[in-house]
Amino acid sequence: QSALTQPASVSGSPGQSITISCNGTSSDVGAYNYVAWYQQHPGRAPKLMMYHVTNRPSGVSDRFSGSKSDNSASLTISGLQAEDEADYYCNSFTKSTTWVFGGGTKLTVL
């Protein structure tokens, strides 16, 4: 099972919007609406930011939104803030009853 494909890095200025893509296959991202996104600050444990493609856990800002089309998912962060600077990982359940993460995207707030 290959890792999902994410851009290595994205950047944006405070107040702007950015989108992080997550490309998979018909055996993972495209097979189910079981895509989640995690935020990880340096030296910290990952934190769930989005689940079931479009659902935000309690306490996560509504500046975060998710979407999916065919075998690709996306995480959009609007109104960028300095605290959003972190690594972001997508994750999907697969038809093989395994779970696969993306390679991670480093978000830099300029």
Add this chain to the structure above:
Amino acid sequence: EVQLVESGGGLVQPGGSLRLSCAVSGFTFSSNWMSWVRQAPGKGLEWVATISQDGSQKFYVASVKGRFTISRDNVQSSLFLQMNSLRAEDTAVYYCARYIASQFDPWGQGTLVTVSS
């Protein structure tokens, strides 16, 4: 307060064994699937293993099948990962996490495993 606390990491020689533990509090451990996820130094996240509530179902990433065993003690609210035949590429921070409704949440702070001679 929900807490997941990993322990058991350390330095081990290639070919050696190590047993990781994860002590859980703040939610009903016996009602939840649990998982291990690892992160090699400077690298991304990699799912390792998942176990069902009663331990009857276990799933592993291909690279650890036959070497790692996930287990749990629902009386002690603890999750374990027995790691045998360790390789340099198993060096990572190992996180335990609750697996619920297709996502991993929450996560522990992790324990570092270093495989080196």
